Amino acid sequence: MPNFTLYINGEKRQINVDSSTPVLWVLRDELKLTGTKYGCGRGLCGACTVHINGEATRSCITAVDTVNGEEITTIEGLQQGDIFHPVQKAWMAEDVPQCGYCQSGQIMTAAALLARKPDPADEDIDAAMKMNICRCGTYQRIRKAVHHAAGEIKRG
Amino acid sequence: MADKTVINRRDFIKTATAAGAGLVIGFHLPFRNRLQAASVGLQSSFAPNAWIIVRPDNQVIFKVTKSEMGQGVWTSLPMIIAEEMDLDWSTIKVEQALESDGTGGSRSIRGLWKPLRKAGAKAKDMLLEAAAQEWQVEKNECVAENGMIKHKPTGKKFKYGDLAIAASKLPVPDKVSLKNPSDFKIIGTDALRTDTPLKINGRAQFAMDVNLDGMVYAFVVRCPIFGGTFKSMDTRKAMAINGALDIFEVSNGVAVVGSTTWAALQARKALDITWDKGTTADLNSDSIAEFLRKQGRKRAAKGRNDGNPKRALKNAKTVVEAVYQVPFQAHATMEPMNCVVDVQPDRCRLWAPTQSPGDARKQAAKITGLPKDKVEVNVTFLGGGFGRRAFNDFIGDALEVSYRMKKPVKLIWMREDDMRHDYYRPASRHIMAGGLSSDGKLEVWTHRVVAPSILFGQMFKYPVPLKDKLDIVALEGAKNIAYAIPNIRVEYKSANTAVPVGWWRSVYDSQNAYANECFIDELAESAGQDPLQFRLTYLADSPRDTQVLKMAAKKVNWGEKLSAGRFQGLACHASFKSHVAQVAEVSVNNRGMIQVHRVVCTIDCGQVVNPSIVRSQIESAIVYGLSAALKGKITIENGGVVQGNFHEFEVLRFHEMPKIEVYIVKSDEHPGGVGEPGLPPIAPAVANAVFAATGKRIRKLPIKAEDLKS
Ligand code: FES
Ligand code: FES
Numbered sequence: 001m002p003n004f005t006l007y008i009n010g011e012k013r014q015i016n017v018d019s020s021t022p023v024l025w026v027l028r029d030e031l032k033l034t035g036t037k038y039g040c041g042r043g044l045c046g047a048c049t050v051h052i053n054g055e056a057t058r059s060c061i062t063a064v065d066t067v068n069g070e071e072i073t074t075i076e077g078l079q080q081g082d083i084f085h086p087v088q089k090a091w092m093a094e095d096v097p098q099c100g101y102c103q104s105g106q107i108m109t110a111a112a113l114l115a116r117k118p119d120p121a122d123e124d125i126d127a128a129m130k131m132n133i134c135r136c137g138t139y140q141r142i143r144k145a146v147h148h149a150a151g152e153i154k155r156g
Numbered sequence: 157m158a159d160k161t162v163i164n165r166r167d168f169i170k171t172a173t174a175a176g177a178g179l180v181i182g183f184h185l186p187f188r189n190r191l192q193a194a195s196v197g198l199q200s201s202f203a204p205n206a207w208i209i210v211r212p213d214n215q216v217i218f219k220v221t222k223s224e225m226g227q228g229v230w231t232s233l234p235m236i237i238a239e240e241m242d243l244d245w246s247t248i249k250v251e252q253a254l255e256s257d258g259t260g261g262s263r264s265i266r267g268l269w270k271p272l273r274k275a276g277a278k279a280k281d282m283l284l285e286a287a288a289q290e291w292q293v294e295k296n297e298c299v300a301e302n303g304m305i306k307h308k309p310t311g312k313k314f315k316y317g318d319l320a321i322a323a324s325k326l327p328v329p330d331k332v333s334l335k336n337p338s339d340f341k342i343i344g345t346d347a348l349r350t351d352t353p354l355k356i357n358g359r360a361q362f363a364m365d366v367n368l369d370g371m372v373y374a375f376v377v378r379c380p381i382f383g384g385t386f387k388s389m390d391t392r393k394a395m396a397i398n399g400a401l402d403i404f405e406v407s408n409g410v411a412v413v414g415s416t417t418w419a420a421l422q423a424r425k426a427l428d429i430t431w432d433k434g435t436t437a438d439l440n441s442d443s444i445a446e447f448l449r450k451q452g453r454k455r456a457a458k459g460r461n462d463g464n465p466k467r468a469l470k471n472a473k474t475v476v477e478a479v480y481q482v483p484f485q486a487h488a489t490m491e492p493m494n495c496v497v498d499v500q501p502d503r504c505r506l507w508a509p510t511q512s513p514g515d516a517r518k519q520a521a522k523i524t525g526l527p528k529d530k531v532e533v534n535v536t537f538l539g540g541g542f543g544r545r546a547f548n549d550f551i552g553d554a555l556e557v558s559y560r561m562k563k564p565v566k567l568i569w570m571r572e573d574d575m576r577h578d579y580y581r582p583a584s585r586h587i588m589a590g591g592l593s594s595d596g597k598l599e600v601w602t603h604r605v606v607a608p609s610i611l612f613g614q615m616f617k618y619p620v621p622l623k624d625k626l627d628i629v630a631l632e633g634a635k636n637i638a639y640a641i642p643n644i645r646v647e648y649k650s651a652n653t654a655v656p657v658g659w660w661r662s663v664y665d666s667q668n669a670y671a672n673e674c675f676i677d678e679l680a681e682s683a684g685q686d687p688l689q690f691r692l693t694y695l696a697d698s699p700r701d702t703q704v705l706k707m708a709a710k711k712v713n714w715g716e717k718l719s720a721g722r723f724q725g726l727a728c729h730a731s732f733k734s735h736v737a738q739v740a741e742v743s744v745n746n747r748g749m750i751q752v753h754r755v756v757c758t759i760d761c762g763q764v765v766n767p768s769i770v771r772s773q774i775e776s777a778i779v780y781g782l783s784a785a786l787k788g789k790i791t792i793e794n795g796g797v798v799q800g801n802f803h804e805f806e807v808l809r810f811h812e813m814p815k816i817e818v819y820i821v822k823s824d825e826h827p828g829g830v831g832e833p834g835l836p837p838i839a840p841a842v843a844n845a846v847f848a849a850t851g852k853r854i855r856k857l858p859i860k861a862e863d864l865k866s
Contacts, residue, residue: 001398018398018418025418029373034365035358037539039490040571044802047490075358088356095348095768098226098776100355101490101539107356126811133802135490135540136226137779139813141772 004068008033009077019065023057024048026064027074035075035104039133046132049105049112050074056112056128075104078111087111090149098136106132110146118153120146202320204282204328205275206253207237214317216243216303219253222264223511225541226776227831228769229264230351233272235765236265239342240276240335241283243316244303250350256535259511260546260659262732262829265765269827277332279323286322287314337763337824346768351537363536366496366507368564372401373420375568376553377427378409378577381795382654383434386410394427403427406556408549413561417568436654437795444792445481448585448651452479452606456647457626459635463643468600472591476682480588480671481856483789485581485660486797486805491539492574493550497557498564503530506554509538511545519548523555542780543659547579572800579658580790582608582630585651586671591643596683598694600643603634603675605668608652610659625650633665633731633836637672638701639694655792661780662832665731666839670785670857673727673840678853687726687844688714700735701728703821704758708737711756711819722753725844727837732829734761735821738778740814740841744849748861750786752814752842757834759818762825770830771818777834778816783807785839786858 001016008031015030022041027033027050036059039047043061050059051073078085084092087110097103106129113120113128120128125146134142202210209217218234230250238245280300287305288295291312299306305314337343354360379385389410391403399419403412410429414420469475496507497520504520513533520531538545554567569577584607591600609627626648628635635646660666680690688709695702705728709715712724721743728737741754757774764770788805791798799805843854850864 017416018422020422021416021418025416028364029416029418032367033358034362034367037362037491038364038568039492040801042571042801042803045490045571079357084356091356092348092352095352095772097349097352097355098228098772099224099490099538099540100226100351100360101362101537103355104358129810133490133807133809135488135542135780135807137776137808137813138772139779139808139810140775140816142810143813 002065004064006067007071009073015064017064019063021064023050023059023062023064023067023072027059033074033076037101037104039102039105045102046105046109047102049108049132051108051112054112054115056109075108078107085111086149086152087114087145090145090152094141094145094148096138096141096145098138102132102134102136106134106142110142110149113146114149114153119150200321200324202279202324204279204323207233207272207275208241208279210316210320210323212317212320214247214303214315216248216316218248218250220250221253221257223256223259223513223535223538223541223545224252224351225259225511225538225545227264227773228349228766229259231347231349232265232765232769233268234350235342235347236269236272237276239340240273241280242300242302245342245347247303248350252535255533256513258514258546259541260543262832265827266733266829273334274332277334278329281329281332282323282326283316283319285326286319290314290319290322343763343765345766347766349769360537362491362539363496363507363509364491364494364566364568366536366566368496368498371496371564371566372413372415372561373417373566373568374411374413374554374557375420375424375570375573376406376409376411376557377424377429378573379431380576381431381433381437382439382656383436384431384795385434387430387432389430390428394423397423397426402561404560406553408553411553411557413557413565433795439654439795440793441791444583444653444655447653448583448606451649451651452585452587452604454649456604456649458645459626459628459631459648460644460646463600465600465602465643465645468643469589469591469602472599473594474592474682475589476592476679477589478675478678478853478855480586480674482584482667482670483791483857484583484655485784486575486578486788486790486799487540487542487544487660488575488805488807489540489542489544492571493569494567495551495554496564496566497551497554499524499555499558499562502526503532504555505532505534506551507534507536508548508551509536509545510548510551511538511541511543512548515548516551519552520555523552524559542661543663544578546659549577571802575800575805576797579656581660581663581666582610582657584664584667586667588671588675590675590679592679592683596685598639598641598679598683601637601639601641602645603671604647604649605630605634605664606649606651607664607667608655608657609650610657610663612650613652613657630664631668632663633668633729634672638698638730639676639691640697641694654795661777662731662835665729665832665836666781666784669727669729669731669836670839670843673729673837674843674854677725677840677844677847686715691728700760701730701737704728704735704737704760707819707821708739708756708758711758711817712739712741714739723845723848725841725846725848727840727844729836731833731836733826734759734828734830734833736833736837738837738841740838740845742842742845742849744846744864746865748864750842750846750859750861750864752782752786754815754817755838755841756817757819758821759833760821760823761828761830761833762823763827764820765827767820770820773830774818774834775816777832778838779808779813781835781838782842784858785842789858
């Protein structure tokens with residue numbers, strides 16, 4: 001089986017898998033990074049969102065051979081040691097999650113948005129977050145938390 | 157309001173499944189907790205009941221005996237015990253109990269409110285006793301405060317942990333007094349959820365996240381046709397896939413096992429199965445609708461009869477008739493069904509996102525032949541439940557595969573499996589008639605519910621009295637309408653099909669409330685009255701419904717002019733012992749596109765444990781209900797479900813989210829349910845608002861743009 005090199009959460013990882021394997025299953029099965037979730041497998045729900053070179057990407061439809069040598073950040077790598085990312089802090093302050101299953105994806109999408117647009121308008125938040133389904137309906141709190149995180153980033 | 161049904165559906169499950177420890181709604185199960193304590197070397201800890209362990213190092217552990225599926229039991233349940241026990245909330249560590257109880261019916265707080273309070277009060281009493289003995293003082297000179305016992309005269313203090321060993325030797329008192337609600341310090345606060353920190357960095361463990369040594373990965377392919385069975389297969393191509401390990405028949409279809417998820421998926425794709433289509437291969441949505449229509453014309457079973465509805469309809473000045481139709485709905489929990497099982501010769505362990513762990517244990521014993529006490533059921537976090545995970549079909553799959561492979565197995569359903577093999581919210585048909593007198597008074601109300609029965613459907617093949625003639629669960633929310641009308645008749649006609657049906661967030665209350673609350677609007681219109689006033693007239697005997705309705709109306713300034721293009725509709729409905737009213741504000745453009753801008757919801761759910769969680773549950777129920785009212789539905793073709801994934805079964809997304817405001821009535825009544833009651837009013841509130849906007853009555857869900865185009 002072919003060998004791939006990925007830089008995951010700052011660490012160099014070598015893996016041998018079938019080249020069509022989606023990054024989602026590489027993370028979950030090979031690297032036991034289970035924070036990234038399977039929700040639809042077709043790029044429809046956002047549960048599997050990770051950052052590839054900083055961009056929010058659906059890992060379920062991203063074959064490993066298309067990202068060889070790239071940098072991937074997963075939900076596990078969002079915080080720096082004990083220091084939470086502003087989005088994570090905002091998620092805690094607003095007590096966003098219910099079942100929590102969609103939340104890794106929501107947080108990764110929001111973090112990528114704020115990296116791109118530190119002070120997003122509601123329309124920007126709509127455009128980014130509509131890719132992520134939450135069946136528990138936490139959308140209202142997510143919106144609040146994104147604004148909350150933006151405020152925190154602004155204050156530094 | 158008329159009292160609720162005689163057989164409650166959860167009670168029914170309890171007896172019907174005789175689930176043993178799994179469903180005993182726990183009063184005192186100290187033995188169970190002592191066993192747990194012993195198993196982790198905590199013999200010297202104070203474990204006075206099934207929920208709390210106080211360790212000598214002052215660590216307090218709360219064991220949650222319900223499944224956490226987002227509804228907040230990891231927070232609300234420990235809050236109740238912490239209150240009566242005067243625990244220091246910040247020191248509590250919450251864990252899932254090894255053996256959890258069944259979860260559903262918006263019942264966790266309702267059912268555990270008293271037991272948890274009593275358990276907390278008793279534990280506190282024992283700690284007081286232990287302190288008094290230790291200090292050799294009178295117990296009434298001691299008080300409990302924030303995790304400590306204080307001796308008032310001297311100011312001496314013990315932390316609870318210091319007393320753990322002494323208290324554990326004391327007998328559990330028979331009687332204790334509970335706090336006066338005005339003294340509550342924890343109950344009633346917006347305490348942050350204890351599971352949130354686990355859910356923001358990937359640490360929360362769902363069953364799918366469990367990894368065991370030597371584990372293999374499996375899918376079970378089911379026949380796409382309900383009632384179809386396995387006939388034959390060609391496994392050559394599939395087994396040629398790198399990492400394909402085995403393919404074999406199981407009870408629910410064909411298992412495909414691989415060394416990784418991806419290998420198993422590839423093998424699954426390459427597998428060629430021939431199914432025996434069975435007798436229902438020509439079933440489709442039209443034929444089901446026709447069947448319901450036919451059943452609706454037949455004699456139905458009487459659920460309620462007040463006065464003389466027949467005569468009243470004959471004498472009415474105006475008779476209004478309407479038929480409402482509701483489709484099958486999938487649960488589509490965000491986490492598809494999945495389960496990790498390790499069957500060994502002498503024991504079986506499973507990790508499952510289930511609402512019915514007691515059943516899981518029974519299933520495991522049956523499939524493996526092991527005694528029940530050799531089965532360990534770990535309830536993980538559930539990625540949404542909504543009733544779906546009361547059914548353990550996915551656990552059976554995993555058990556069979558692990559048993560056969562003699563290896564730990566991670567079994568995952570693809571989204572398509574999940575959507576096409578659900579236990580759907582029943583499709584239903586509601587035949588309504590109402591009669592008004594010449595002065596516009598509502599004299600008579602009749603409602604015939606035609607729907608598949610969950611109780612007497614495929615799941616429960618038990619000899620139940622009355623057979624399928626009268627399924628009173630199907631009349632929940634229909635039979636017990638709050639409106640005081642002199643003549644009422646509510647009937648049920650069963651219409652079972654091959655499509656599996658099951659509990660779905662608020663179940664039949666959702667369809668029945670839709671029919672009720674749209675129809676009462678139609679009657680108000682016929683009577684020439686305002687929908688709010690019309691409702692209030694007939695709610696005179698229902699103070700709690702009246703209060704929430706008036707409160708909601710006030711919050712939106714009902715009847716006052718709205719901004720251009722905005723229209724409001726309202727609905728109220730009581731279910732699971734809570735009373736809810738909602739006003740939806742919508743606009744409809746000329747292409748028939750509906751936008752829900754704002755929903756105001758008022759709820760009287762009795763004593764509130766955590767208002768923040770109540771608000772989030774209401775938001776959640778509204779979003780779930782809006783998805784069913786405006787977005788996806790499940791349709792049947794060629795004997796199976798058409799929709800497989802979120803492009804075909806659409807759900808409400810972020811940008812479609814209305815602004816939701818929740819107002820909670822202050823009340824000392826026994827807590828009511830919260831997970832489900834927010835759902836039933838939303839569809840009719842939106843439908844009534846759409847009528848206000850378009851003049852078109854919505855008698856079919858979901859509301860589709862093509863029906864509204866101007
Ligand atoms: S699992 Fe990748 S988008 Fe749904
Ligand atoms: S929190 Fe449950 S799906 Fe989003």
